[in-house]
Amino acid sequence: MKLRFSKMHGTGNDFVVFDAINQRVELSAEQVRFIAERHFGVGCDQLLLVERPTRNDADFRYRIFNADGGEVEQCGNGARCFMRFVHDKKLSRQSEIRVETASGIIQPRLEADGRITVNMGTPHFDPHDIPFMVDKCALTYELELEGETVTISALSIGNPHAVQYVDDIDTAPVARQGPQIEAHPRFPNKVNAGFMQIVDRQNIRLRVYERGAGETLACGTGACAAVVAGISRGSLDATVHVAARGGLLTIHWAGADTPVSMTGPAANVFEGEIELG
Numbered sequence: 001m002k003l004r005f006s007k008m009h010g011t012g013n014d015f016v017v018f019d020a021i022n023q024r025v026e027l028s029a030e031q032v033r034f035i036a037e038r039h040f041g042v043g044c045d046q047l048l049l050v051e052r053p054t055r056n057d058a059d060f061r062y063r064i065f066n067a068d069g070g071e072v073e074q075c076g077n078g079a080r081c082f083m084r085f086v087h088d089k090k091l092s093r094q095s096e097i098r099v100e101t102a103s104g105i106i107q108p109r110l111e112a113d114g115r116i117t118v119n120m121g122t123p124h125f126d127p128h129d130i131p132f133m134v135d136k137c138a139l140t141y142e143l144e145l146e147g148e149t150v151t152i153s154a155l156s157i158g159n160p161h162a163v164q165y166v167d168d169i170d171t172a173p174v175a176r177q178g179p180q181i182e183a184h185p186r187f188p189n190k191v192n193a194g195f196m197q198i199v200d201r202q203n204i205r206l207r208v209y210e211r212g213a214g215e216t217l218a219c220g221t222g223a224c225a226a227v228v229a230g231i232s233r234g235s236l237d238a239t240v241h242v243a244a245r246g247g248l249l250t251i252h253w254a255g256a257d258t259p260v261s262m263t264g265p266a267a268n269v270f271e272g273e274i275e276l277g
């Protein structure tokens with residue numbers, strides 16, 4: 001089977017994107033891992049599928065697979081690349097579309113300056129929705145790691161996030177704590193681990209150890225989760241610029257029960273064809 005793909009990135013979080021409307025794409029977890037592998041495959045943090053929707057109120061369906069082969073609910077940087085892809089491939093001429101994901105509808109919109117804004121939906125703090133095993137809902141929780149305890153906020157942006165404050169992002173223990181938090185038994189579906197340095201009320205620096213992919217150069221849902229956590233804890237204003245290692249995102253959240261929006265770039269790098277056995 002030969003498949004055409006686009007290699008894309010959003011602030012350095014990179015993707016292999018397949019048009020699964022105009023070609024038949026059925027991938028096993030092993031094939032996803034092969035494509036994502038950086039030495040023997042194409043290389044990416046996540047693989048994205050553009051499909052026809054299964055519901056009437058959406059224009060497209062968006063499926064996301066982590067580099068480890070697992071299918072997940074949401075991906076923010078991928079959502080912007082999804083919008084750029086459907087426009088570049090002329091699958092849609094609309095400047096705003098409704099996209100079905102495993103965790104509901106998201107709405108990407110092309111901005112005049114070429115960036116893309118995505119309405120990512122309403123964040124959830126209910127531990128049951130994350131899912132996170134705890135007796136009652138709180139703004140922060142103590143999480144026991146090997147020989148240390150960290151204070152996290154736990155929330156869902158369609159996918160699960162555990163966010164902690166750090167003094168200095170450059171020396172944050174991402175490599176040591178990230179894998180422990182990702183696989184912590186209190187997160188039965190695993191979790192994305194965010195490390196946020198607050199610069200001032202409108203600026204943060206962020207690193208994310210992603211579930212199923214390891215540390216990436218940026219994580220869109222991680223940026224939404226960090227800003228929502230920081231606003232909820234009274235540390236941040238409603239609009240915040242997030243500096244990730246791969247670039248800058250702007251996140252806006254007006255507060256409880258309102259959707260979070262993310263603005264940032266999306267770039268096509270090259271087109272290719274891959275033969276799968």
Ligand SMILES: N[C@@H](CCC[C@H](N)C(=O)O)C(=O)O
Nearest residue numbers: 075076077159211219220221
């Ligand atoms: N890079 C993404 C998130 C991709 C999914 C994540 N690793 C998960 O398992 O939930 C983003 O930009 O949001």
